[in-house]
Each structure stands twice: as structure tokens, then as C-alpha cells.
Amino acid sequence: MRTFERSLPMSLLKAREAVMKKFIPHLRAHDLSPQQWRVLRALYDDPKGMEMSVLSERCFLLMPSLSRIVQNLEARQLISRRTADHDQRCSIISLDQLGHELVEVMAPESEARYAHITQVFGYGKLELLYELLDELVEKLEEADKSPLGETS
Amino acid sequence: MRTFERSLPMSLLKAREAVMKKFIPHLRAHDLSPQQWRVLRALYDDPKGMEMSVLSERCFLLMPSLSRIVQNLEARQLISRRTADHDQRCSIISLDQLGHELVEVMAPESEARYAHITQVFGYGKLELLYELLDELVEKLEEADKSPLGETS
DNA sequence: AGAAAATATATAACATGTTAAGTTTAAGTT
DNA sequence: AACTTAAACTTAACATGTTATATATTTTCT
Numbered sequence: 001m002r003t004f005e006r007s008l009p010m011s012l013l014k015a016r017e018a019v020m021k022k023f024i025p026h027l028r029a030h031d032l033s034p035q036q037w038r039v040l041r042a043l044y045d046d047p048k049g050m051e052m053s054v055l056s057e058r059c060f061l062l063m064p065s066l067s068r069i070v071q072n073l074e075a076r077q078l079i080s081r082r083t084a085d086h087d088q089r090c091s092i093i094s095l096d097q098l099g100h101e102l103v104e105v106m107a108p109e110s111e112a113r114y115a116h117i118t119q120v121f122g123y124g125k126l127e128l129l130y131e132l133l134d135e136l137v138e139k140l141e142e143a144d145k146s147p148l149g150e151t152s
Numbered sequence: 153m154r155t156f157e158r159s160l161p162m163s164l165l166k167a168r169e170a171v172m173k174k175f176i177p178h179l180r181a182h183d184l185s186p187q188q189w190r191v192l193r194a195l196y197d198d199p200k201g202m203e204m205s206v207l208s209e210r211c212f213l214l215m216p217s218l219s220r221i222v223q224n225l226e227a228r229q230l231i232s233r234r235t236a237d238h239d240q241r242c243s244i245i246s247l248d249q250l251g252h253e254l255v256e257v258m259a260p261e262s263e264a265r266y267a268h269i270t271q272v273f274g275y276g277k278l279e280l281l282y283e284l285l286d287e288l289v290e291k292l293e294e295a296d297k298s299p300l301g302e303t304s
Numbered sequence: 305a306g307a308a309a310a311t312a313t314a315t316a317a318c319a320t321g322t323t324a325a326g327t328t329t330a331a332g333t334t
Numbered sequence: 335a336a337c338t339t340a341a342a343c344t345t346a347a348c349a350t351g352t353t354a355t356a357t358a359t360t361t362t363c364t
Contacts, residue, residue, distance in 0.1 A: 001259050002266060004197050006282065009175070009186065010212055012168040015285040017212075018292040019160050033349070034161065045156050052313060060162055060169075065350055067314060072349090089312040089359045107153050114154060120291045125284060130158065132281045133167040139272045140170040185319070204343065217320055219344060224319090241329050241342045 022113050030106055035061060036069055037106075040095065043079060044103045049094025051084065078102060174265050182258055187213060188221055189258075192247065195231060196255045201246025203236065230254060 020034060027037055038059040043049065050058075056066045070093060073079045078099035084090035095103070118126055172186060179189055190211040195201065202210075208218045222245060225231045230251035236242035247255070270278055 001196075002263060004193050004210070007190075008171050008266075008269065008278075008282075009168055010190070011282055011285045012164050012171065014212060015288050016161055016164040016168070018289040019164065021296070022292065023161070035350070038159075038162070041156050053311090058156070060166060061350090062352065063313065064315080064352075068350080087312080087360070091313075111154060114160075116295070117160065117292065120295045121288055125287070126160075129281075129284045129288065130160075130163060132277060132284065133163045135277070136167050136273055136281065137170045140174065140269065143268070143272045144173070187320070205341090213320090214322065215343065216322075216345080220320080239330070239342080243343075 019117065022117060023110065026106070026109050026113065030102065033069075035059070035065065036073060039066070039069055039073060040078060040099055040103050043093060043095040044100065047095070049092045051090045051092060053090075055093055073099070171269065174269060175262065178258070178261050178265065182254065185221075187211070187217065188225060191218070191221055191225060192230060192251055192255050195245065195247040196252065199247070201244045203242045203244060205242075207245055225251070 023034065023037075027034060032040070038061070039055065042055060042058040052063065052066060052070070055061075055070075056063050059066065061069070070079065070081065070091075074081060076098075077096055079093055080096050081091045081093050084092050121129075175186065175189075179186060184192070190213070191207065194207060194210040204215065204218060204222070207213075207222075208215050211218065213221070222231065222233065222243075226233060228250075229248055231245055232248050233243045233245050236244050273281075
């Protein structure tokens with residue numbers, strides 16, 4: 001059997017943890033989880049707001065998690081929600097002034113940490129890594145269509 | 153500000169999800185979570201068993217999570233624990249016969265799925281990805297020693 | 305129009321992730 | 335030897351991940 005060390009899910013997890021470690025202290029200093037920050041960050045890019053389901057895709061969060069996160073951020077007045085005119089089922093989430101300010105306050109430090117990672121790892125390698133990750137996802141999802149073990 | 157799409161943590165997360173999707177159905181068919189499988193797999197490689205803290209490192213699980221998982225697997229008689237002779241604080245966890253059999257039953261299918269991933273993505277790219285991920289972790293942990301934003 | 309299917313989101317229930325605090329045993333100090 | 339500190343887990347508490355189910359609204363069908 002393949003050695004346990006070479007586990008792709010674990011390697012990806014470890015890399016993610018190592019990267020997150022660079023951001024978490026800054027996030028914690030502002031009482032935000034990585035997920036909450038993703039939500040604020042996504043909303044910042046789209047001032048007119050968006051539906052829960054769209055936000056869910058952008059942030060790569062499942063609806064139940066997003067639902068809880070939105071409730072939290074709403075209670076903190078960082079975001080607000082309104083019912084969509086065209087469809088009473090939809091909530092439109094948008095960034096409140098407080099949330100907008102928070103993103104702008106935090107962004108420089110966040111960018112600096114990104115720059116730091118780029119610098120220690122190397123720009124070229126980082127780009128290559130992004131490409132490989134994207135391609136891996138693409139190939140695996142492609143293969144999902146013709147289900148699985150068909151190794152022929 | 154950098155575009156929200158290019159988020160390293162999210163790219164790593166997405167890749168991990170895509171990979172896991174290939175394994176989860178098989179695991180679920182045997183009532184195992186990915187974490188539970190990691191524990192069984194690690195113990196399989198070391199028949200004499202190991203301490204919780206070692207298991208924790210090997211499986212990249214924090215102690216509280218591992219503690220719960222071990223309780224679950226113990227209740228299912230897949231593993232067993234005994235107190236270490238040299239130190240009453242340590243639990244030595246080892247694979248029970250039932251657990252050993254389960255790993256051997258599941259391993260072929262698991263290996264087949266690994267082979268499938270290797271095939272659709274390409275062996276060379278997979279190796280390159282592993283190398284990049286390892287190097288990223290290494291560089292980031294190195295940088296941890298001289299804390300952060302020192303971009304000079 | 306009225307019933308049935310689909311959609312958008314919420315809630316429930318339980319496993320895991322994560323930080324902090326508690327327990328028991330070992331090691332070090334004086 | 336008594337006291338303190340440290341180490342190995344465990345438990346607690348709460349956020350998130352994940353699947354299943356519920357609820358409200360739209361759409362579709364007839």
C-alpha cells in the first residue's frame with residue numbers, strides 16, 4: 001500500500017494551515033474568523049450586494065454555515081440584508097458602512113501578508129501553484145462526469 | 153486591492169474538496185469520516201501502536217478532535233488503548249483485529265481512487281504539486297521564526 | 305385557478321476545528 | 335520529602351462543516 005505520508009488531502013490541508021497561520025492573528029485582532037473575512041471581502045467587491053446563494057458560491061461556504069455567519073455579521077452591523085423585490089425568497093446581503101470601513105482598515109495589513117508570502121515562496125512558484133491547483137480541480141470535476149474507477 | 157478570486161487559502165481548500173470528493177463516498181459506505189480513516193491508516197502502518205500525541209501529529213489532528221475520534225473508534229472495537237508502562241499519562245493506541253481487517257478490505261478501492269487521480273492529473277504534475285506544497289510549508293515555517301511583515 | 309414540482313433559505317443534528325481550562329501523572333527545585 | 339512546573343490527555347464551549355429536513359415562495363403543469 002502507498003505510504004501514508006503521501007496523502008494529497010493532507011498535503012493540501014497542511015499547506016492551507018501554514019498559509020492561514022499568516023493571516024489568523026490579524027483576523028483575530030479584529031474578531032473575525034477566516035470565513036467571516038471571506039464574506040466581508042466578497043461583499044466589498046460588489047457594493048450593490050448579492051443573494052445568499054451567490055455569496056455562498058463566491059465564499060465557497062455551504063448555506064448552513066453562511067446562514068450562521070450572516071446572522072453574526074448582521075448582529076454586529078457589519079452587513080445588512082433586505083428581501084429582493086423580484087423574489088421574496090431571496091435575501092440580498094450587502095456591506096454596511098461599518099463593514100466597509102472595517103475592510104478598508106484591514107486590507108493593507110492583509111495585502112502586506114500576501115506580499116510576504118509571495119516574496120518568501122517566489123512569485124513564479126506561486127503562480128505555478130495556482131495553475132496546478134486550478135487544473136487539478138478542473139480535471140477532477142471533468143472526471144466526475146464519467147463517474148470513477150474507469151482507469152482504462 | 154488584490155482580486156478576491158486569487159486567494160491561496162481558498163484555492164487550496166477547493167483543491168482539497170475536489171480530491172476528497174473522490175474518496176468520501178467509499179469512506180461513507182464504511183461509515184468512516186476522512187479523519188477516522190486517517191487514524192486507522194496511521195495505526196495500520198505501525199502495528200505496535202503509538203501514543204495519542206504521536207498519532208495526533210501523524211494524522212494532523214488536534215488533540216481534542218483526536219480524543220473524540222479515538223473514543224468513537226474504540227467503541228466500535230476498531231482500535232484499543234492501553235496505558236503506557238513508562239508513563240501513566242500516556243495512552244498507547246493500536247489497531248484491533250477488526251480495524252486491521254477493515255483497512256485491508258478498504259485499501260484496494262482507496263488505492264484505485266488514488267491511481268485514478270494520478271492518471272487524470274498526470275504523474276509528473278502530481279509530483280510537482282507535492283513538491284510545491286512541501287516547499288511552501290517549509291518556507292512559511294521558516295519565515296515564522298523571523299515573525300512577519302519584514303519585506304526587506 | 306389549483307395542485308405539484310422546484311427554488312431559496314433556514315433549522316436541526318451531529319462531527320470536526322479550535323482555544324481555553326481542568327485532571328492526572330511526571331519531572332524538577334529547594 | 336513537599337512544592338512547583340511541566341507534560342499528556344480530557345472536557346468544555348463555541349464556530350464551522352455537512353447531510354437531512356423544514357419552510358416559504360415561485361414556477362410549472364394541467
